[in-house]
Amino acid sequence: MKIIIAGAGEVGFHLAKLLSYESQEITLIDINKESLSYADNHLDIKVIKGDATSISILKEANVNQIDLLIAVTASETTNITACVLAKQLGAKRTIARISNTEFIQNKDEVGFTELGIDELISPESLAAAEINLLLNKSAFNDSYEFEEGALTMVGLTLAKTASFVGKTVKEAAELFNEIHFVPIAIQRFGTQFTIIPRGDTEFKEGDNVVFITSEGGGEELCKMTGKSNAEIKNVMVLGGSKIGYKTSRDLCTKNFNVKLIEKDKDIAFDLADELEKVLVINGDGRNVDLLDEESIADMDAFISVTGNSETNIMSCLVAKSKGVKKTIALVENMDYFELSQSIGIDTLINKKLLAANNIFRYIRKGEVVAMTKLNNMNAELLEFKVKQTSKINNKYIKDADFPRSAIIGGVIRDGKGYIALGDFKIQKGDNVVVCCLPRSIKRVEKIFL
Known part of the structure; x- marks a missing residue:
């Protein structure tokens, strides 16, 4: 596929890196010379310095020939504008990163597709949902x-x-x-x-x-x-970022008791005004005495989503030492995922990975409904829609020519999920969940074309 990525920040660079490994034809656009230089030196892609909302820059990137434009700059306005322009100039499909979740909630009413934006994604919303x-x-x-x-x-x-x-x-x-x-x-x-x-x-x-x-x-x-799916009721959130705000707000609607700790006084007061059901505390979450004062030992879960990965990891370790059952830390460094099992934190989440997973399903061949990469594993989990023309249609799983490095995890038929073994017959309209290693992806895709 020919793909333009607008924005060489953390999400854009990560996407460009993953897609370049798969031999996709990538053009990366950004106004920041340093970001582009780093990408140009480390990835096998084309880079263009300039504004993604410039028609001349988009034409220089041959926007009329591309299959997909992904706009993931830090500016929501830039992303929306770039997608609208790209679609008018001939791009087949566009995806815009946004931070205002109202856009997603009212997508159909506003008519973003008619404007030229095929999909809206919010890494912060994805992290909060996770x-x-x-x-x-x-x-x-x-x-x-x-x-x-x-x-x-x-x-x-x-x-x-x-x-x-x-x-x-x-x-x-x-x-x-x-x-x-x-x-x-x-x-x-x-x-x-x-x-x-x-x-x-x-x-x-x-x-x-x-x-x-x-x-x-x-x-x-x-x-x-021997594990227990213990009920979680009392939650402490560290960091009043967009993720911290969205997480706290969503948890309150589900009747969780939420305490939110934010270091910045002005932000803390704003959050307290907006989140009426959340107890907002102005203080430094790295201070163990403060955590003790706020009864961290009585919490069922501790979620650290500040802008600093090390702070998030260390505060979660403190929470674990105080007996908190569930700890979740937001990290920016992908290498930290390898440490999650050994250091004792239950789950590490990464915005870049969540956004990439959401976007990747538009790159995969066949009708991919959903996709996720497994944390700290070199494997993908894909949900394919079975078409009349699919090779697997009307076949038993045991008779399908499936590679050894892939496995069918389950089938969704008429809204119900089934654990499908060898004698299960796949039919048109089924959604089939497949786990596969990178080397078998192309072969699996052909089965569902």
Whole structure:
């Protein structure tokens, strides 16, 4: 695909890096010379210095020939304008990064598609939604829902007490009469290799395992692994950023008790005015005495979303030492994901990764409904819509020419999720959730074309 990315900031650079690895034809536009220079020296892409809202700059980037324009500058106005201009100049599809979530909520009413913007994404909203989902699935360190929970991806680390440690996938499945979950990816403790499990794959202590679950599967996994999906009611949020604001606001609507700590006095007062049901505290969340005064030991969850990754990590570690059951830290450095298991924080989230996941489904071939990259694993989870022309249509899974480095996790049919094994017959209209390693993506895409 020919793709223009407007904005060489953290999201734009990360997208450009991921897409360049896949041999996509990328042009990166930014007014910042230093950002472009770094991208030009580290990535195999074309760079253009200039304003993405300039018609001459867009023409220089051959906008009339591109398949997709992704506008992810820090300016919401720039992103919207660039998309509108690009569509008028011949771009096939456009995506704009925005911060005002009202735009997403009223997308159809305003008619953004008619204006020339095919999709709106908000990294901050995606991060807030991810936090909400993780609090509702408190036993797990990673989670993602397909079709409003018809199927759910959950990740957890196997303790020695887990009932299926030492057993193969096939043996573990036999512990339940009716299966409501299936493992789709395993990372062995202390390694960076991702395994797509088969029936003879053995579960080991310390494995980081990702499962697809249908209704009831989460409870079965908790029972088998000795983990508890404890109710979370009292939440402390550190940082009054856009993510902190959105998270606190959303949690209050679901009747959570929320305390929000913000260091900046003016921001704290503004937040207190806007978030009537949130107890806003003006103070430094790195101060352990302050956390103790605010009864951190009584919290069920601690979420740190300041602009500093190290502050977020350290404050979560303090919360863990005080007995908080669930900790979530926002980090900007992708390398920190490798530390999440060993340092003791339940979940690390990254805006760049969430935005990239949301955008990537527009790059994949076949009708991709949803997509996510697995945290700290070299694998993708894709939801394909089965068409009449798809090679897998009207075939049993066992008869499909599926690569060994990919696995079907489940099927959604008429809104209901199924854990689909070899004798399950795929039909037109099904949504099929597939986990695959990078080397098998093109082959999997062809099956669903």
